[in-house]
Amino acid sequence: MQCFYCGHPESKVLETRAAEEGRTIRRRRECLTCNRRFTTLERVEEAPLIVRKKDGTLQAFDRHKLMSGLVKACEKRPIPLEQLEALVTALERDLRNRCEREVPTVQIGELVMERLRDVDEVAYVRFASVYRQFKDIGRFLEELEGLLARKN
Structure with missing residues (x-):
């Protein structure tokens, strides 16, 4: 040195x-x-994690963007900010541990929903409705029925 x-x-x-x-x-x-x-x-120098968007474009992984989406989904819910930060940190660590430099947004969204479902069901449904772009009430009901079936 x-x-x-x-x-x-x-x-x-x-x-x-x-x-x-x-x-x-x-x-x-x-x-x-x-x-x-x-x-x-x-x-340790980390290789950048690249996200492949649904339209095929590439973008650097942005934990702040993910965090803001979670905060919106959890608005007016009794979820501490520290818990959301831990969720994002764990998700980013899991993505980096996969040793894939490029991750599709679909994969990230599914991982977020999987974790969020265990944290708060209302926040999960909010996030899923935006992420999966529910077109009508029928699709929304399908998601709720799946959530209820998983609970029983």
């Missing part, structure tokens, strides 16, 4: 510890030439 002060290419590590909940390594270093100390942070 190059010294921040004098640019010398060699330094020794004095201390190493985890930071940011274990996602980063913080190292305290000392330059072998000027003896000044500096800190470096090491992170």
